[in-house]
Amino acid sequence: MPSSELERERAVVASFYRRLDQLRAEVEGRLVAVQRGNVGSNHQARSERDSFARLHEDNLAQLNEVDARIAFGRLQVAEGGPESGAPDAIHYIGRIGLRDADQSTMLLDWRAPQAGAFYQATAAHPLGVRARRHLTMRERELIRIDDEVLDAALLDELRATDAAAGEALAAASGTLQGEGALLAALTAERTGHMHDIVATIQGEQDRIIRSEMRGALVVQGGPGTGKTAVALHRAAFLIYANRERLKSAGVLVVGPSAAFVHYIEAVLPSLGETGVVMRTLGALFPGVEADTDDAPATAALKGRLEMSGLLARAVRSRQRVPAGPEQIEVNGDTITVAPSLIENAIHRAQRTGKPHNVARVTFVKAAIAELATQLATQLAQAGAAIDDSDIAALREDLRESYAVRVLLNTAWLPLTPEKLLGDLYARPEWLAELTPRWSPERRALLLRERSVPMTVSDVALLDEAAELLGDMPARRSAADKERERQREADIENARAAIANMGVEGMVSAEQLADGFAERGERMSVAERAASDRTWTYGHVVVDEAQELSAMQWRMLVRKSPMRSFTIVGDIAQVSSPAGARSWAEALHAGFGDRWRLEQLSVNYRTPAQIARAAESFAADAGLPITPARAVREGDWPIDTVVADGELAPAVLQAVRSVRADAAGGNLAVIVPAAALDGIADALGAALNDEPAGSRPVVGRGAAGLDLPVAVLTAREAKGLEFDAVVIADPRAIVEESPRGAAALYVAATRPTQRLAMVYPRGEEPLTGFAGAEKVSTFG
Numbered sequence: 001m002p003s004s005e006l007e008r009e010r011a012v013v014a015s016f017y018r019r020l021d022q023l024r025a026e027v028e029g030r031l032v033a034v035q036r037g038n039v040g041s042n043h044q045a046r047s048e049r050d051s052f053a054r055l056h057e058d059n060l061a062q063l064n065e066v067d068a069r070i071a072f073g074r075l076q077v078a079e080g081g082p083e084s085g086a087p088d089a090i091h092y093i094g095r096i097g098l099r100d101a102d103q104s105t106m107l108l109d110w111r112a113p114q115a116g117a118f119y120q121a122t123a124a125h126p127l128g129v130r131a132r133r134h135l136t137m138r139e140r141e142l143i144r145i146d147d148e149v150l151d152a153a154l155l156d157e158l159r160a161t162d163a164a165a166g167e168a169l170a171a172a173s174g175t176l177q178g179e180g181a182l183l184a185a186l187t188a189e190r191t192g193h194m195h196d197i198v199a200t201i202q203g204e205q206d207r208i209i210r211s212e213m214r215g216a217l218v219v220q221g222g223p224g225t226g227k228t229a230v231a232l233h234r235a236a237f238l239i240y241a242n243r244e245r246l247k248s249a250g251v252l253v254v255g256p257s258a259a260f261v262h263y264i265e266a267v268l269p270s271l272g273e274t275g276v277v278m279r280t281l282g283a284l285f286p287g288v289e290a291d292t293d294d295a296p297a298t299a300a301l302k303g304r305l306e307m308s309g310l311l312a313r314a315v316r317s318r319q320r321v322p323a324g325p326e327q328i329e330v331n332g333d334t335i336t337v338a339p340s341l342i343e344n345a346i347h348r349a350q351r352t353g354k355p356h357n358v359a360r361v362t363f364v365k366a367a368i369a370e371l372a373t374q375l376a377t378q379l380a381q382a383g384a385a386i387d388d389s390d391i392a393a394l395r396e397d398l399r400e401s402y403a404v405r406v407l408l409n410t411a412w413l414p415l416t417p418e419k420l421l422g423d424l425y426a427r428p429e430w431l432a433e434l435t436p437r438w439s440p441e442r443r444a445l446l447l448r449e450r451s452v453p454m455t456v457s458d459v460a461l462l463d464e465a466a467e468l469l470g471d472m473p474a475r476r477s478a479a480d481k482e483r484e485r486q487r488e489a490d491i492e493n494a495r496a497a498i499a500n501m502g503v504e505g506m507v508s509a510e511q512l513a514d515g516f517a518e519r520g521e522r523m524s525v526a527e528r529a530a531s532d533r534t535w536t537y538g539h540v541v542v543d544e545a546q547e548l549s550a551m552q553w554r555m556l557v558r559k560s561p562m563r564s565f566t567i568v569g570d571i572a573q574v575s576s577p578a579g580a581r582s583w584a585e586a587l588h589a590g591f592g593d594r595w596r597l598e599q600l601s602v603n604y605r606t607p608a609q610i611a612r613a614a615e616s617f618a619a620d621a622g623l624p625i626t627p628a629r630a631v632r633e634g635d636w637p638i639d640t641v642v643a644d645g646e647l648a649p650a651v652l653q654a655v656r657s658v659r660a661d662a663a664g665g666n667l668a669v670i671v672p673a674a675a676l677d678g679i680a681d682a683l684g685a686a687l688n689d690e691p692a693g694s695r696p697v698v699g700r701g702a703a704g705l706d707l708p709v710a711v712l713t714a715r716e717a718k719g720l721e722f723d724a725v726v727i728a729d730p731r732a733i734v735e736e737s738p739r740g741a742a743a744l745y746v747a748a749t750r751p752t753q754r755l756a757m758v759y760p761r762g763e764e765p766l767t768g769f770a771g772a773e774k775v776s777t778f779g
C-alpha cells in the first residue's frame with residue numbers, strides 16, 4: 001500500500017477529529033451558558049435549566065465515549081451504476097455520524113442504512129460497492145489500512161496504474177471480511193471486559209443485528225460465535241433505528257451472572273449508547289439482589305410452570321371464610337358474624353378479577369356494608385330509629401373498630417410477595433394443604449427457614465406473586481398519584497420549553513420531562529425502569545437464554561408484552577437444572593411458535609484445536625452441539641497435567657507455567673464448586689505476594705475479572721472469555737451436577753489462546769481431550 005494513501009487517510013481522520021472537537025466545544029459552550037443562566041427562584045425555570053443541562057451532559061458523554069477509533073471503514077460506491085460514468089462516491093463509516101457545518105455527511109453512523117453494505121457486500125454480491133477499506137486505529141491514530149476490491153474492473157484499473165498494489169489486492173481477497181483487522185482483533189490480549197466489534201462485524205452477524213425489531217428473534221450458535229457481541233450490537237442498532245420509542249420505553253439486557261454483566265457493561269457505552277438497563281436474573285425484582293441459587297432439584301422445581309398454579313392457590317387460600325360464626329363487639333354492641341357474610345364479600349372481591357391487595361378494597365367495602373346493615377337491623381329491632389346518615393356513621397364506626405379490622409384481616413390480609421413466599425417455604429402444613437398430589441419428598445425441596453435469603457430461582461416466583469398480589473394498599477398512596485400528576489405536568493411544560501427554545505426535533509417532550517424532577521430525585525429512563533417492577537420495556541435482550549426456566553420466561557414476557565425480544569444462547573451449553581432441551585420447549589409457553597431462528601456458524605474465540613477437542617468431548621457426552629468453524633489455529637497444544645500429590649499445588653504449577661510462557665493477558669482457573677475456596681486460597685497465598693504493583697494477582701468470581709488470575713466455577717465462567725484457562729479436576733465438574741458435561745463444555749471453550757486441564761493423581765484424561773500433545777506431571 002503506498003504510504004501516501006495512509007497519509008491521505010490520516011488527513012481525512014484528522015478532519016473527523018477536528019469536527020468532533022468542534023462539536024464538543026459547542027456542547028460545552030451550551031452547557032456553560034445553561035448553567036450560568038439566571039433563573040432566579042422560579043421552580044419551573046430551574047427544572048428546565050437542569051434538564052437542558054442534563055441533555056448537554058449526556059451529549060458530551062456520548063461524544064467522549066466514541067472518541068477512540070472514531071472511524072473504521074471506507075466504501076467506494078459506484079454512483080448510478082458502473083456504466084453511468086459518474087465518479088465513485090466515497091463513504092466513511094464510524095461509531096457515530098458526523099456532518100460538517102454545511103450539514104453534509106462526513107462520517108456515516110455504522111447503523112445507518114447506507115453503512116450496511118460495509119458489512120454485507122461480497123465479491124459475489126457487491127451491492128454497488130467497488131472497494132472496501134478497513135481503517136485500523138489506535139485511539140486517535142490511524143495505524144493501518146487494508147483494502148478489498150469487490151469489482152474486477154476496478155482491479156484492472158488499479159493494475160494498469162500500479163501493478164504491485166493491484167496484485168497485492170488481488171491476492172488479499174479472502175472469505176472473511178477485513179481479515180487483517182479481524183484477526184488482529186481476535187488475537188489481541190483480553191482485558192476482562194468485552195469490546196465492541198463494530199469495525200469487524202461479519203456478514204452473517206450483521207444480518208442478525210439489523211433484523212427488524214418486531215417479535216422474538218432467537219440466535220443460536222456454538223461457543224465463541226459472537227452471540228453476545230451480536231446481541232449487544234443489535235441493541236445499539238435497534239436504539240438507533242427506533243430512537244423515539246426505545247428512548248422512552250428503554251431496553252433491558254439480561255445476563256446470567258454479575259461477572260457477566262461486569263464483563264459486557266462497557267460495550268454499549270463505547271457505541272455511544274448509555275441508558276440500557278443491564279441486570280442478572282437474580283436482580284430483576286426491585287429490592288432483591290439474589291446471587292446464589294438453590295440446589296439443582298429445588299431450582300428445577302421452582303422453575304416449573306406449575307409453580308404459578310401453586311402461587312395462585314396460595315393467594316386464594318389467604319382469602320379465608322371463618323369456620324363458624326364469630327362474635328365481635330363494636331361500640332358496646334355485639335354482632336354475630338356468620339361465615340356466609342364473609343364468604344359473600346370474598347366472592348364479590350374475587351369476581352373483580354383484580355390482584356389480592358387491590359381486590360381487598362372491594363372485600364372490605366362489601367363486608368363493612370353487610371355488617372352495617374346487620375347492625376342497623378339489630379339496633380332497629382332494639383327500638384332505635386335508624387336513617388341513611390346513621391348507616392353511614394355505622395360504617396365509619398365499623399371501619400374504625402379494632403375487632404372488625406382483626407376479623408377482616410384474618411379473612412383477607414394484605415400480603416407482600418416476600419411474605420407469601422417466605423410463609424409457603426416455612427409452613428409445611430400449609431404447603432401440604434396446597435399440594436395434595438405432591439410426594440413428601442417433592443414438598444421437602446421447597447421447605448426452608450424464613451431467614452434464608454431469596455435465591456435466583458425465587459426471583460421469578462416473587463415476580464409472579466407480585467402479579468397475583470398487586471401493590472400493597474399503603475404503597476398505592478398519594479405519592480404514586482402525585483408522581484403521575486407531576487409527570488403529566490412536566491411533559492406539558494417540556495413541550496412549551498421546547499417550543500420556546502426552538503429545539504423541536506432535538507429532544508422529545510418525554511425525554512426532557514425525564515430531567516424535570518429536582519436534582520437528586522430526578523431519574524433517567526433506565527433508573528426509573530430498573531426501580532419499577534411493572535415497567536414494560538421496548539425491547540429485551542436475553543443472553544445465555546438456554547438457561548432460563550419456564551417461570552423466568554413468564555417473568556420476562558411480562559417485561560415486554562409486545563414480545564420484542566432478542567434471545568441468544570446455545571442449547572448445548574445448558575447447565576442449569578431448569579434450562580431447556582430445545583428452543584421450541586423453552587419458548588412454547590411465552591411465545592408459542594411466534595419466534596424466528598437465526599444461526600451463527602463461525603467460532604471467533606477458540607483456536608481450532610481446542611474447539612475440536614471440546615466438540616468431540618461434547619458429542620461423546622451426547623450434548624446437542626452446533627458445530628462451528630474456528631477461524632484460526634492456535635499456537636499452543638492443550639496441556640494435560642496430572643497431579644503427583646494434592647490437586648491445589650498442581651493447579652498452582654500449571655498456572656505458573658502458563659503465565660511464564662505468556663507475555664500478559666488474563667487467565668481463569670475454572671474449578672468444581674466444592675473446590676473453589678481451597679484452590680482460590682492456595683493460589684492467593686502463593687501468587688498475591690508476587691510483586692505486581694499494589695494490586696493482587698488472584699481474585700475470586702467477578703472480583704477476579706480485572707486481575708491477572710480469576711478463580712471461578714464453570715457457572716460463573718458462562719459467557720466470559722480469557723486468554724488462558726486452567727481447568728482443575730474436569731471430571732469433578734462433569735460429575736457435580738446433572739448437566740455437568742455441558743458445564744465442562746462451557747469451561748473448555750472460554751480460552752482465546754491456551755487451555756490446560758489438571759487431573760487428580762492417577763486419573764486418565766477425559767475422552768475428547770485425551771491424546772493432547774503435551775502431558776506433564778506436577779505437584
Ligand SMILES: Nc1ncnc2c1ncn2[C@@H]1O[C@H](COP(=O)(O)OP(=O)(O)OP(=O)(O)O)[C@@H](O)[C@H]1O
Nearest residue numbers: 197200201202223224225226227228229604605719
Ligand atoms: N466480527 C467479530 N469481530 C471481532 N471479534 C469478534 C467478532 N465476532 C465475535 N468476536 C469476538 O469473539 C469472542 C466471542 O464472542 P461472544 O462472547 O459474543 O461469543 P458467544 O457466542 O456469546 O460465546 P459463548 O456462547 O461461548 O458465550 C469475543 O471476544 C468477541 O469480541
